[in-house]
Amino acid sequence: MIIEIAAQGGFGGIAAANLHKTIDVQDQPEQMRQDLCEAFEPDQLARLARQPCGDCADRLTYRITVTDDRRTRSFTLREAQIPPDMLDLIDQM
Amino acid sequence: MCFSLHCSHHHPVACIVPPYMLRVMALRGDPRTAEMARALLKQTEKLRDERAELNRGGLPPAHPISGAFATAAVSPAEGLCCPDRRIHDGQHKAALPGKLIRSEGDGPTGIPDADTAYDAAGQVFSLFAKEYGRNSLDGEGMPLVATVHHRRDYNNAFWNGTQMAYGTGDGKVFRTFLELSVIGHEMAHGVIQHSGGLIYENQSGALNESIADVFGSLALQRALGQEVHQADWLVGRGILGPGINGAALRSMKAPGTAYSDDLLGQDPQPWHMDHFVATSDDNGGVHINSGIPNHAFYLFCAYLGGRAWELPGRIWYRALQTLNNPMASFSDWADQTMDAAIELAGRGSIETVMLRRAWKLVGIAI
Structure with missing residues (x-):
């Protein structure tokens, strides 16, 4: 599974400051691989995308694309919709 | 009307609350009402995709309504005294608020970011309290909760509806976010939210950003004791990384000139409506087009001189307290500032003439 994450927005509104990461889950250590598979499971991402998003002043927007053997799925998530543990995982990637 | 929570169980077509009203309710309602409004908005968005004729739900009221925000917020708060600051260490994690490290009245922690956040929050509280009679961000003395060291190499600072959070920056594009105009900007988002709010997209979102920049800059100028012509009118001076060719993030005096760098490109802010940027990025360019009302405020101050x-x-x-229009356009806002100027300085005063001139110079006629 390949995970691509692109962020935009934020206080600065500067594109160059935005995060852009691509990671092949199979190349990760076992624990990380397991954490990533759980957090970025497409149905889980779809559920998060349906969560209400409160005040979003200066917050980031994430475009997450997950590609596995069968297909590619993309989701747009506001930072406020993403659980803290998952944000920590993104920071570790 | 379809204001009850039962509405969320109805078929959306049966609900006559138009989308613009739902968005206001999502912004201003209590948690249950806001949740209901958001659920209905989701349904409306789905329908919009399916049925193009539902693209527009209607127009906002032609005339502002005298509501609770307007009447309550322009009256100076009673019992206004002291801030209640609570600074937390996020320990580079995303969970908020993190570990409490400095409460009101505590001595310095020795952690530079925490102590800057504490001191600056006091400056911003003082601006709103002493100059405008406002008791904290909500007008009712809410605690000033802030988290420093939020996430790892995080290139951002934000207001999440209840607190401020500041990253450290990655050291390359940003070196810090703990600077008074930035802290004032984030806290002003809280004031805007508790003043009826401005929907965070397109022109109303750019106004939200501009008003946050205005009060962030005013907090800094007041703290430094600077008059209009002594101030640099920069937002986020010194927060860009050491290798970046730029003085700050934005310039209210000269939008579009804050930085020019190989990595960041040119500061994209316009100063005139002729250069308004139409984009779907950044919630419709909220951090870009804010340059226009920012510059109008600067011009107005420069014409008057003295303390901005x-x-x-x-x-x-x-104007913010009496606006009562979360979808306000730049033109709506300009009109509102004129109404406020007439109330405070008098009809036909030199101040109102200068204000009209400032808005005209950025391409907005009032």
Whole structure:
């Protein structure tokens, strides 16, 4: 599974400051691989995308694309919709 | 009307609350009402995709309504005294608020970011309290909760609806976010939210950003004791990384000139409506087009001279409290500032003439 994450927005509104990461889950250590598979499971991402998003002043927007053997799925998530543990995982990637 | 929570169980077509009203309710309602409004908006968005004729739900009221925000917020708060600051260490994690490290009245922690957040929050509280009679961000003395060291190499600072959070920056594009105009900007988002709010997209979102920049800049100028012509009118001076060719993130005096760098490109802010940027990025360019009302405020202050946080700041603050239009356009806002100027300085006063001139110079006629 390949995970691509692109962020935009934020206080600065500067594109160059935005995060852009691509990671092949199979190349990760076992624990990380397991954490990533759980957090970025497409149905889980779809559920998060349906969560209400409160005040979003200066917050980031994430475009997450997950590609596995069968297909590619993309989701747009506001930072406020993403659980803290998952944000920590993104920071570790 | 379809204001009850039962509405969320109805078929959306049966609900006559138009989308613009739902968005206001999502912004201003209590948690249950806001949740209901968001659920209905989701349904409306789905329908919009399916049925193009539902693209527009209607128009906002032609005339502002005298509502609770307007009447309550322009009256100076009673019992206004002291801030209640609570600074937390996020320990580079995303969970908020993190570990409490400095409460009101505590001595310095020795952690530079925490102590800057504490001191700056006091400066911003003082601006709103002493100059505009406002008791904290909500007007009712809410605690000033902030988290420093939020996430790892995080290139951002934000207001999440209840607190401020500041990253450290990655050291390359940003070196810090703990700077008074930035802290004032984030806290002003809280004031805007508790003043009826401005929907965070397109022109109303750019106004939200501009008003946050205005009060962030005023907090800094007041703290430094600077008059209009002594101030640099920069937002986020010194926060860009050491290798970046730029003085700050934004310039209210000269939008579009804050930085010019190989990595970041040119500061994209326009100063005139002729250069308004139409984009779907950044919630419709909220951090870009804010340059236009930012520059109008600067021009108005420059025409008047003196201390910008006094009459100009009071006019902008009063306009915010009486606006009562979360989808306001730049033109709506300009009109509102004129109404506030007439109330505070008098019809036909030199101040109102200068205000009209400032808006005209950025391409907005009032």
